[in-house]
Amino acid sequence: MRAADVMTKKIISAHPDMSVRQAAGTMVFAGVSGMPVIDEDGRLLGMVTEGDLMHRAEIGTGVTQRAWWLELVASTRDLASQYVKEHARKVGDVMTTDVATITETCPVADIAELLERRRIKRVPVMRDGKVVGVVSRSNLIRALVTMAPELPADTDGSDHSIREAVLAAIAEQPWALASENVTVENGIVHLWGPIVSAEEGNALRVAAENVSGVNGVMTHFGLPKA
Incomplete structure (x- = not known):
């Protein structure tokens, strides 16, 4: 544009x-x-x-x-x-x-x-x-x-393809999670593991929400102790 x-x-x-x-x-x-x-x-x-x-x-x-x-x-x-x-x-x-x-x-x-x-x-x-x-x-x-374009249909709707798409969405980011910390069940993405800041957690959640086929995102993060 x-x-x-x-x-x-x-x-x-x-x-x-x-x-x-x-x-x-x-x-x-x-x-x-x-x-x-x-x-x-x-x-x-x-x-x-x-x-x-x-x-x-x-x-x-x-x-x-x-x-x-x-x-x-x-x-x-x-x-x-x-x-x-x-x-x-x-x-x-x-x-x-x-x-x-x-x-x-x-x-x-x-x-x-x-x-x-x-x-x-x-x-x-x-x-x-x-x-x-x-x-x-x-x-x-x-x-x-x-x-603004609609979100692309980048998955076939299966939990496996949604998980792969989420991992691809965050792969190049400095705040990416390890693959074992991303799980999907019935279209609900679960993000696990420690993060450095609340801002990183928000970025991970937004990245997952922008993947087509995702029905919701649940975060299970732990912030490092001060």
Whole structure:
């Protein structure tokens, strides 16, 4: 699955000369937390997000009072930049210009990694220098609901084949159990043995639950004593 499969094509955007108040209203009524800033030629100039509008002098959320030691360590560039964020009237002055972008062929796994790494909620999709869509976290969640494939039929339903499939599912993992610690009876997987942490136990249980034909998973783990 790629960006073109999940992106929003109806783009809510801002112009650099749009007022901050109008941009805030557009985001509120459109139900979005950010939007690309595009000029008359369709070029992407930046993104304006809730974070860019969070600290504003007119609503009393500006950073007006700083501890004296913060004033000492902050550069005049940082202080001036913060002042602009708090007082500027135009989107072009408050928008974020360091914008990550993707193309329509970008795999959704790469998009998810980008959003997490950059700590952003949405990313513009580009084609020939123009914005043709936006992929947000909510787009990825919708894809999970509407496009997630069913579990493959990787067993014939017998206890033996289910056990083999469970062992195969965990074989390459660093938290894999020894084969003698996995048993199956009437489609119920039993996982035995000591584990290092509760997280490893959860991973083993989830791996077993994702094998087709499994009717349930019972764990019989022991955590090492502190």
